[in-house]
Amino acid sequence: MKNSIIKTALILMVLGFTINSNAATGGVKAPEQVTAEFTAKYPGAVLKDWKMDKAGYKAEFKLNHKKYTAVYAADGTWLKSSTKLNWTKDMPVAVKNALKKGKYASFYEDEIKEVTTNTGTQYILTIDNHNGSTMATEGYGSWEDYQIIYDINGAILSVKEL
Known part of the structure; x- marks a missing residue:
């Protein structure tokens, strides 16, 4: 047993x-x-x-x-x-400068991915304007989330609101 x-x-x-x-x-x-x-x-x-x-x-x-x-x-x-990628250590200078000088300079960085294909490398950034605060849900504004795709030279290839 x-x-x-x-x-x-x-x-x-x-x-x-x-x-x-x-x-x-x-x-x-x-x-x-x-x-x-x-x-x-x-x-x-x-x-x-x-x-x-x-x-x-x-x-x-x-x-x-x-x-x-x-x-x-x-x-x-x-x-x-x-x-x-790590925002401070890994983000290419051209992409970092383009973001700092562009329309979304005041936004907060959520994530950056480096995607490489046989046609080249792109950087997919996810950004927002809320810094993780709950103010927008409490009636103090609205959240805006975007996905921006840059090329290696910092040129914007596409912008999509999430």
Whole structure:
């Protein structure tokens, strides 16, 4: 009786680890040509997992102490990569200057992502005018949230109100 309880507990533990392991990797196994291209493009990267999204196979990984994502087509073609940047340390000077001198200079920075494709690199900034305060919800004004996309030279490519 005691042995069967122990065996059942061990089986459940193994099953639990297997389920957690599959959940951690998103349950997706990327094709060999995708993993080969990933390894070639990002030597030294520590892969967290593979996921599927509408664009293709998405790798989440760390490289040089930064978190990245990269998206590949099923044939192994690299489509894009992205990472979040630190406003003060990582934001390109041209983008920082364009933001400081532009229409949105008084806004607060929420997030900046660097997105690279085969056509170049873009910087996607999410900004707002509320600094996390609740004043707008208390009738002292309105919140404005925007997503601005800049190129490497600080030129605005698009602005979208969120």
